[in-house]
């Protein structure tokens with residue numbers, strides 16, 4: 001029986017969500033460690049939200065809504081919204097709790113992208129809180145003495161991969177622009193939970209167990225995640241007094257208390273003295289960090305404008321390319337059971353990823369054909385390549401229009417899934433879609449002042465050139481690594497109708513594009529759209545979600561000429577539809593919920 005205790009209810013909700021996910025869910029969180037019997041009480045609202053997810057139906061509300069990856073974080077945001085706070089206020093409360101209860105995915109030591117619809121002005125904008133490469137970083141940072149790329153985890157674990165964090169500055173900037181609630185109050189739940197303790201969730205416990213060897217490398221990290229040498233177990237109560245102290249500093253001093261003073265000094269010391277793999281982050285890098293406002297990237301799809309984060313994220317451009325190429329195909333008539341629909345989606349995605357690999361990076365450092373990449377005429381031309389009956393035998397980047405010659409080589413960067421997504425609508429009609437990350441699960445594994453430091457620099461290409469031709473996403477001092485994060489707001493007739501996004505490394509793009517297709521073309525509600533089993537193709541291999549109905553497409557896709565691989569595809573989609581009230585969907589593959597009023 002499912003009881004009203006946090007770990008059990010989450011496990012129950014995940015297991016009940018859909019029989020097809022049962023096996024994958026068990027894989028995600030297993031092995032479950034012994035519990036010391038401490039548990040987290042749940043409110044009736046959280047239990048109802050978990051039940052809605054388990055039943056596969058959206059949570060409904062009239063006035064405000066928040067959807068994110070952990071019930072405690074969602075509750076913190078809901079409290080702010082219920083008290084009249086804006087989506088920006090609520091986001092701060094959600095993020096500081098996520099950094100405590102889901103520390104492997106996002107936090108103060110990382111970066112984020114935020115898409116904002118401002119109800120008062122009717123305007124969409126984006127904030128770039130991406131990490132930057134330190135001033136000391138060289139293009140060959142991740143190469144050995146022979147110029148060969150380091151092995152991925154040799155680069156990730158330690159100080160070398162740590163970029164200047166952007167999340168604290170982003171929280172402050174969003175609050176400065178759009179907040180109404182007093183700043184210090186937004187830290188109350190995070191401080192209370194860090195002081196009094198929270199219950200380690202099944203997912204966190206499972207991930208610590210899997211990563212124990214890497215977490216054990218650095219004493220501060222090991223002491224927290226592996227007390228007495230043993231991985232924290234599901235159900236254990238965990239306090240984090242250092243994190244509570246960091247939040248107190250942020251609450252009283254603002255982001256300045258993070259980018260200067262003792263916290264900044266500790267970050268620099270931790271990175272530069274990382275045993276075996278020191279990095280080059282300095283106090284100057286921290287002091288110079290800035291959030292950048294950027295124009296949103298919007299691509300037309302059906303009757304919608306699909307809007308999101310432009311460079312240095314590849315998210316909105318690649319999602320927009322996929323959808324733009326599919327716009328002339330009647331996916332609605334084909335339906336989600338059609339192998340032909342998945343052929344088109346898969347090959348459109350491969351074509352988009354070819355352009356992504358060649359052209360997309362931080363446009364403050366390299367010239368990018370940003371508008372050309374989502375120009376409808378260009379996408380119509382690319383879509384003609386899909387007019388065949390089988391899988392494309394060759395996929396190459398196209399030639400989007402640009403105002404001067406471009407000569408880039410194809411990229412070689414690796415992105416493994418972690419990250420977290422927050423969607424919020426407030427009582428004033430503002431909409432927030434924010435994807436937040438420390439990159440790999442547990443980031444660089446370095447910890448200071450109660451939070452983990454990112455490994456975002458490994459989102460850069462490890463190689464600088466290919467056959468003498470430079471790679472757009474190579475490392476340069478001050479540059480922001482290319483991201484796949486795709487925080488999205490879908491607009492129709494000038495109004496927001498959907499906020500959505502996901503974690504998942506470069507598969508984020510496929511998860512978001514698929515969910516928008518399921519919602520826009522196949523008439524699914526937001527819960528059905530995010531739960532729909534995944535089929536994702538980026539570079540040729542068609543990944544189908546193991547243990548789900550997606551595996552049923554494997555033979556058909558194989559006959560069409562695709563190489564097919566069944567595997568876990570652990571997205572964390574959180575979506576809110578804004579039509580006839582608010583409808584929230586939370587990904588059954590993770591522990592999140594949607595709450596509203």
Ligand code: GLY
Nearest residue numbers: 437439483484485
């Ligand atoms: N590190 C994940 C992303 O930025 O796409």
